[in-house]
Amino acid sequence: MATLKDVARRSGLTVGTVSRVLNNRGYISEQTRQKVYDVMRELDYQPNEMARSLSKKSSNTIGVIVPHIVHPYFAKIISDLEQAAYDRKYKILLFNSQGKDEKEEEYIEMCKSNRVAGVILCSDTFQTEKFRNLSFPLIAIERFLDEGTAGIECDNYRGGMLAAEHLIGKGCTCLLHIGGISNHRKPADERKEGFEDVCRREHVEYASEESSQLLYDEMDYYSIIGRLLDGHPKTDGIFASSDVIAAQVLQVCARRGIRVPEQMKVVGYDDVNVASLTTPGITTIRQPVKEMAEAAISMIERASGGEMVPSRSMFPVTLVERGST
Amino acid sequence: MATLKDVARRSGLTVGTVSRVLNNRGYISEQTRQKVYDVMRELDYQPNEMARSLSKKSSNTIGVIVPHIVHPYFAKIISDLEQAAYDRKYKILLFNSQGKDEKEEEYIEMCKSNRVAGVILCSDTFQTEKFRNLSFPLIAIERFLDEGTAGIECDNYRGGMLAAEHLIGKGCTCLLHIGGISNHRKPADERKEGFEDVCRREHVEYASEESSQLLYDEMDYYSIIGRLLDGHPKTDGIFASSDVIAAQVLQVCARRGIRVPEQMKVVGYDDVNVASLTTPGITTIRQPVKEMAEAAISMIERASGGEMVPSRSMFPVTLVERGST
DNA sequence: ACAGTTATGTCAATCGCTGGTCATACAGAA
DNA sequence: TTCTGTATGACCAGCGATTGACATAACTGT
DSSP states (O other): OOOHHHHHHHHTOOHHHHHHHHHTOSOOOHHHHHHHHHHHHHHTOOOOHHHHHHHHTOOSEEEEEESOSSSHHHHHHHHHHHHHHHHTTOEEEEEEOTTOHHHHHHHHHHHHHTTOSEEEEEOSOOOOGGGTTOSSOEEEESSOOOTTOEEEEEOHHHHHHHHHHHHHHTTOOEEEEEESOOSSOOTTHHHHHHHHHHHHHTTOEEEEEEOOHHHHHHTOOHHHHHHHHHHOTTOOEEEESSHHHHHHHHHHHHHHTOOTTTTOEEEEEEOOHHHHHSSSOOEEEEOOHHHHHHHHHHHHHHHHTTOOOOSEEEEOOEEEOOTTO | OOOHHHHHHHHTOOHHHHHHHHHTOSOOOHHHHHHHHHHHHHHTOOOOHHHHHHHHTOOSEEEEEESOSSSHHHHHHHHHHHHHHHHTTOEEEEEEOTTOHHHHHHHHHHHHHTTOSEEEEEOSOOOOGGGTTOSSOEEEESSOOOTTOEEEEEOHHHHHHHHHHHHHHTTOOEEEEEEEEOSSOOTTHHHHHHHHHHHHHTTOEEEEEEEOHHHHHHTOOHHHHHHHHHHOTTOOEEEESSHHHHHHHHHHHHHHTOOTTTTOEEEEEEOOHHHHHSSSOOEEEEOOHHHHHHHHHHHHHHHHTTOOOOSEEEEOOEEEOOTTO
16 A cells, blocks of 8 residues: 555655645645645555554544444444544444443453544443543443543433323323333433322322343343233333333233223333334434434544533433324 | 553563563563563553554454444344454444445545455445455455455345245235335345245236335335335235335334234344334344354454455345234 | 573564654745 | 745654564573
C-alpha cells in the first residue's frame, strides 16, 4: 500500500507538507492541496490509521460493550450507535460481554490496548473498581455508575407510571408486573417503582415479579410466565419489562385461550421491532434509543476534546398504543 | 499507560527480552517469563495494539459489514461472528452499509486503513471491481463473488425444496412464495428455484413474488403481503423468504380472519428469534448461522497464515416445524 | 576441552505518521 | 524599505512496539 512518503515523492512535495494537508494544519495553498488529493487518488492512498493512532495516542474507534446482540433492544442500540458514530467519523469495535463481569473486564482491557476514544457500556452488572484510572471516557447506558463515568438513561420511573396508568385507564383491575433480571440494582428497577406507585395511588390490586438472568440470556420466559399466570389468576393487565417478554406473554395467553386485549391487556417496554411483529401488536413504552445513542457518541467526542460532559442524562419516554391493550 | 520499556526497566530486563516473552520467541527461562508477567500485572501493562499492528503490518481486527443490524438474521450473524472472533483472539469492527454500494465501498476503505486481518461482507449488492487488490482476505456470506474472494452460503436450493415439500405434504394445493429483494442476483434466489421445481414436480399450483429494497430496509412488508393475498386468493400455503416476512404474513392473516394453520400454512426462512416469538410459532428453514460464522472467521485466520481456503462453502439447512403449518 | 544448547543483552532499523523548529522564499502592506 | 502573512522545504524526534544481527555468558554432553 502507498504511504505518505510515496504521495510526497509523487507530488514533488515533502512528507511534512502532505501531512499538513491531511490534517489541515498550517498554511496550504489551494493548488497544492488539490495536487495532493489528486496524487492520493491516483495511488489509491489510504492513511494508515494504526500509525496515526500510535502517533496521536488515540484512535477514532469507540468500544461498544453489550450483554447481548440478538436481543432486539441491544440490536437497536448497536445500530443507532453505529449510525451516530459514522456521522462523526468514528468506528465501532463491538463486544458481547454476555452479561459476564469477567468478559466485560477483559473487553475493557482490549479497549485500552486499542487506545479507543471511548467506551460505551450497556450492562446489567454493577462493578465499579475496574473503571478507575481509565484514559478514555466511559459512558454507561441504562446502568448506574459513579466514579467519573457518565450515564445515559431513560425516564424509567415515568415509563412504569405510563404503563400502569394506561392499563388502569383501559379498565384493568388486577395488574401484574414482570420485571427483567433481579440480581443487580439498575435503572430499569425504577420502572417497577413507577408502576407500583401508580397502582397504590389508584388503589388497584397489583403484584411484581422478576425473572432471572438465565431466562434473559435465552430470551425464553415461557415457563415463568406460565407460573406467574397460575399464581395470579385474577390478573387482567400485564406490564412486561421488555417487548420480548411481552411477546411471550401474548403466546402464553394464546395457548391458554386468553384473548388479548379482551380478557388480558399487555404493555411492553422498549418499542423494538418485535413489538410490531406480533399479533396483536404490543402497546409499549418507547425509549428514544436513537437520541440516546447520539448523545453517547457525542459525549465521547466532546470528552475527548477535553470538554466537561454531564454525568447523568435522562431521556423521556412515551407510550405507543397498539393492539394489545 | 505503562509501556514495554517500563516493564523492562522495572523487571531489570531489556525490551528485547520482554518482547520475546510477549511473543513467545527465542529462548526464555520459566523464571524470567514469570518475572515479566508479574511486572506486567503490577504495572497494569497492556500492549499497545496500535504499535503492534503498525510493526507487524496487520492487526487482529476483522471488519464485518452488514446491510442491516436490527434485522434478526443479521443480528444473529453478528453475534455468532463476535463469539467466533473472540475465541480466536480477534476483535470485530462493525459497519452497517444499509445495503448501499457507496457505504460498502467506504467501509472497505476504512478496513484497509485499519489494516484489518480480513473482512466479512454480508451484502445484497453485486459489485466486484472494488474488491480487487485487497491486501486481506474477504469472505462473503450469502452472496456471489468471484475475483479471489471466498464465499459462504447455505443450501438455498434445498431450503426452497424443503419448504415446498413440507407445505405440499401438509395438504396445501395452492402455494405462494414471497421473496426478498429483487434487484440483484444472489444465493437467496435459489430458494425460489428449489421451491418452484418441487411445485412443478408435484403438479401443485404456485406463484412467486418479490418484495422491494425499500420494504426490506423498513422491515415492513404489510402492504405487499396484502396485495399478494388479494392477487392470489386461492393461496393456502405461503413460503416467505425470511422469518420477518413470515411474521408479518401471520399478522395480515390474523387481521383478515384467516386462521393459521387451519386455512393458511406459513413457512419462513432463517430460524431467528422472531420465528419463535410469534403466535403461532413459525415453521422455518434453519440456517446453521453459528457454523457459518465460525467458518468465516476461521477462513480469515487460515488465509492470514498463508493457507489456501475453499472459494465456496455450502452449508446444509433443515426444516424446523412449529405451529404455523 | 570443545561444540552445542539455552538464556539474555546490546544496538539499531523499521513500521507510517505527527508535529515541532528553523529556514527560505515571495507576496502585499505600511 | 521593512514588516507581516502566506506557503513550502528540510529535518527530526517520537509514538510503542517488532525483529534481526551479533555478542556474551553459563550450562550441558561427549
